[in-house]
Every structure is written in structure tokens, then in C-alpha cells.
Amino acid sequence: MNVHDVAKELGQDLPDAFRAILAEAVKLGWPERYAGDLAIDLGAIRNRGPEAFGWCVRETGTHIFHRLNVAAMATVDATFSGDKRWFFWTGAKLIKCKSAQSCAKRLRAAAR
Secondary structure: OOHHHHHHHHOOOOOHHHHHHHHHHHHHOOOOOOOOHHHHHHHHHHHHOOOOEEEEEEOOEEEEEOHHHOOHHHHHHHHOOOOEEEEEEOOOOEEEEOOHHHHHHHHHHHOO
16 A cells, blocks of 8 residues: 555545644555555544654654654654654644754754
């Protein structure tokens, strides 16, 4: 299953935050493998509501980070080699971050 298949399968009744990350995933064509990670991201967004979060997309998967697991961003960044894109959901819009560190900084500030 690729990212385009996941987008079709999940349908139209989606939170704005998920629509935003899905649009980036489709634009990048990532993840090429483990596209099912997007369904996990959707579950996390639905469970947490519209609060701020960090999100990483790679060729081989995605990772979502809420304020309680912001420290895990550095671990993911160090553990998974290759290209990654980092984003921050403000609660209203998705912002591209330059690095895991800049994304973590935004998430920590939003949690205050």
C-alpha cells in the first residue's frame, strides 16, 4: 500500500491536522513503505484533538510527537538515516521545520 492508496482509503471525514500532513505526504510521495503509519498518525490526532504536535515523514515511515514525547524527536532523528522532513502543527496550520531540533523547540514552546 502506498501513500496514495492510504489517502483514498481513509476517506473524506478527516481532521484538518491530518489533512495537512496527508497533503505533504502525497506531495512528497512518502512514505513509500510503511504508509500504514499514516493511519497511526490519524489515530493519534483524533485522540489528542487539535493540539500542537511535531511530525516527521521519511521514505520509510512517519512519526508523530505530542508534548509528552518531544524528547523522542532527537532519537528518531539519530536512529533513522536518510532524508526526513520535519513539520510542526500549530493547532491551526502545518509549518515546515528546518530540523528535528527546531521542531522540538516549537513544540516545547507550544506546551507552555
